Amino acid sequence: MKTEHITVGSGSAARKIAVRNRQGKAPGVVWLGGYRSDMIGTKAEALDRWASESGRQCLRHDYSGHGESGGDFADGTISRWLEESLAVFERFAAGPQILVGSSMGSWIALRMAQELKKAGRENRLHAMVLIAPAPDFTHELMLPELTGDQKRQLAEQGYMEEPSEYSDEPNIFTRALFEDGEKNRVMTGLIETGCPVHILQGMQDPDVPWRHAMKLAEFLPMENVTMTLIKDGDHRLSRESDIALLLRTLDAMVAHADG
Known part of the structure; x- marks a missing residue:
């Protein structure tokens, strides 16, 4: 697959x-990866196949x-x-699409939905699949757990x-990421995606607790949300069984469109 810039x-x-960009009919899929991940990971490659x-x-x-x-x-x-992500979507996406967001990518997906709705373009979204969704992770998951030393690092350096x-490389989180995260929080009121949402969440996820996905669901319109909890699932959800579940979810979404 040729890479464009x-x-x-x-x-x-x-x-x-x-x-x-693999061209094809709509609805297709738009991959939104997680923090420090890229577009050639296991799940992204499975979506392309x-x-x-x-x-x-x-x-992607x-x-x-x-x-x-x-x-x-x-x-x-x-x-x-x-x-x-919005620039790539506007430049390349043809017809309504399914946003597939993994971890932080789910936060990006939800913010994209808000921005598209604000522009009167919510019809560009057919559905969303949120994998181990981590919207508002800086505020909801990290801020309460910061140690005194970490707060000093953020303040001083x-x-x-x-x-x-x-x-092998450590994760780096900047003060700017935390400050900007506050401006982009979505779990503060009703999140109107304008399309169905299916959440896939592992219950053995050490990074994004499954209760965070449950909390997110409270902010989404009840009639448009499905959640699948994978009892032995981790954060990545990249096992063969996890990928198969993801692809079955997509099959159901496009079958509904084609029908």
Whole structure:
């Protein structure tokens, strides 16, 4: 799959965003990855194969500071990555699409829905699949757990580090990410997505507790939300059985559209 690049932002804020777009019919899927993940991970590749086999569009990109995209990871914020995701969507997405957000990508997906609705373009979304959704993670999951030392790091050096279970490099969280996260919170009132939402959540997830997904559901319209809890599921939900569940979920969503 050929990688294309588009420029988002201007002047010193300009960054090249890497995009892989498999053309096909709608509804297709738009992949929104998690914090420090990229568009060639297990789930993203599975979505692309599914799209290829079903003749549907599959659109994916790397946020700035991630994967093949330009920009400095330390400059990343929800607003910045949201701007890039909307730019990619507007440039490449054809017809109504299914947003598939993983972890932080679910936060981006929900904010995209809000911005599209604000612009009167909510008909661009067919549905959403939120995998281990982590909207508002800076406020809801991290802020209450910060140690005194971590708060000092944020205040004095502008960032904090913590070990990562998924990489030899530590996770870096900036003060700007926390501050910008406050401006992008969605779990403060009704989240009107304008489309059905299916949440897939592992109950053995050490990063995003399943109760966070339950709390999120309280802010979504009752008639449009389905939740599947995977009792032995972890945060990544990348096992063969997890991928099969994801693809069955998509099959049901597009069958409804085709029907």
